[in-house]
Amino acid sequence: MLEIYAGLMSGTSMDGVDGVLLDFSDKRPCVIQAASLEMPQALKAELLALNQSGQDELHRAALAANALAHLYCAVVDQMLTQSGRTASEIQAIGAHGQTVRHQPASGYTLQLNNPALLAELTGINVIADFRSRCVAAGGQGAPLAPFFHAAMFSRPNECMTVLNLGGISNLTVLPPAEQDQEKLLGFDCGPGNALMDYWCQAHLGHAYDDGGAWAATGRVHDDLLSRFLSDPYFNLRPPKSTGRDLFNPTWLHAQLAKVSAMPIPPADVQATLCALTARSSASAVKDFAPDSTELLVCGGGSFNLHLIKLLQRHLPGCVVRTTSDRGIPPMQVEAAAFAWLARQMTRRKAIPLKSTTGAKGSRILGCLYPA
Ligand SMILES: Nc1ncnc2c1ncn2[C@@H]1O[C@H](COP(=O)(O)OP(=O)(O)O)[C@@H](O)[C@H]1O
Ligand SMILES: [Mg+2]
Incomplete structure (x- = not known):
């Protein structure tokens, strides 16, 4: 039986959102569907602006996070339609969010996201905020x-x-x-x-x-x-x-x-x-x-x-x-990584962060927003 997780990634380039459906029923995970949507120009400009402090940025960040959740949902919808699958077949979505600040030395890293809205829109469990726990444990929060x-x-x-x-x-x-x-x-x-x-x-x-x-x-x-x-x-x-x-x-x-x-x-x-x-x-x-x-x-x-x-x-x-x-095209790897991380969180598996991110030890990463 297939065991499917979705992964969504929108990286520093802000070119768009890449998504995959990753099946775990074999020994090595396998991408069964992928989709990408371009970042609309206005959202890209706003996200770039939000990388620096500016006027009314908390409100603007919240609105940008909502817009992102809608874009994430569109990627998920496209993958479901193209693969002929339904939301109930997806165990969880790993949604990285959009990094607007990364300052582990100051004790934080910030990804804009609205996982509650994404769960509401898709009817699928959403796992988000993968990096904060690593930073809290003294690590870089990246790369995961x-x-x-x-x-x-x-x-x-x-x-x-x-x-x-x-x-x-x-x-x-x-x-x-x-x-x-x-x-x-x-x-x-x-x-x-x-x-x-x-x-x-x-x-x-x-x-x-x-x-x-x-x-x-x-x-x-x-x-x-x-x-x-x-x-x-x-x-x-x-x-x-x-x-x-x-x-x-x-x-x-x-x-x-x-x-x-x-x-x-x-x-x-x-x-x-x-x-x-x-x-x-x-x-x-x-x-x-x-x-x-x-x-x-x-x-x-x-x-x-x-x-x-x-x-x-x-x-x-x-x-x-x-x-x-x-076996996996270049634009699908990062999104697949977040599908994989979503599965680890679902199974409450701790990630051995010490040698990669410098965190004190292994930690469960991500926060669950149930469907
Ligand atoms: N045909 C291409 N030639 C050169 N660079 C490309 C091409 N296609 C994509 N890129 C580069 O890849 C970037 C997007 O890569 P991506 O892996 O999505 O990065 P990120 O994770 O930062 O979003 C684009 O901004 C561009 O710089
Ligand atoms: Mg990208």
Whole structure:
């Protein structure tokens, strides 16, 4: 009999909401349906604005959370219609919410969401707020996907790595399956697509650099790349996590101002931002998984061919391929992780957070809003 959980993810890029229905009746979980809906422009602009403090932000945040719940519900409806399933067949929805602040050092991380409304709209159990308990236990609250990566991708005799190239880039190091899973590592390497998206929007008016084609026309500016990499975040040892709180347009403009009084050609800045994501992600693999034979990439950055080419160049001993080759398309992995986490919460299974997020110990993550 099928055992189905839904997962919903809207990440830092704010490009849209990705959803999956994940079936757990086999040994490895299996996606039986997926759907994505674009983030409406007005909601995206409001969520971006809510990443910084502003007037009447509590009220605006509550309204944005309601709008998100409606968008989440539309993704769930689409998956049910397309798969011919009914709400009663879904055990629970794992709904991550939209991060607008991530400040574990100050003791909090904040995802906008209205899980009560989502439960009301869908008639399905909703599990939300996965990160707060981890932060409360002294952890980073992120990344949480590595536990799903381990369930989905680990191999008996090989160390391998998974790189999620979303707005932020996160690396998971999977020890060979029979080894102690306490050796599982996961942390944010630095910016993924977020700064490239911003620069592309500002100069070309496109939401992202399709295939990395624009970056490929530019020349990497060595001083700028060194300046980027001199940010203390890159030398911090894991556990560590970051977000738009640090890697945002203000950060980028501050680095540009320090390097040159003359404007650097925009295509060269794009090439250098792409090089930054590739360099910082590849260094994380070299430093923490020197034995990795395979790097599985997921997230929208998997479609940035220039970025993938650079990654492969930095990691000659490691095959770089997308998660599609291991049974799950790149845009479905994060959503599937939250379906997996929803199931763990439903079964009251604690997640061993210590080695990945730095929390004091294992904790049950998420909060249940019954249907
Ligand atoms: N064809 C493409 N070429 C280059 N980049 C792409 C392409 N498609 C998607 N992306 C990038 O992926 C991002 C979305 O990735 P996603 O994994 O959803 O990130 P997040 O989890 O932050 O929302 C887009 O903002 C864009 O930067
Ligand atoms: Mg996204």
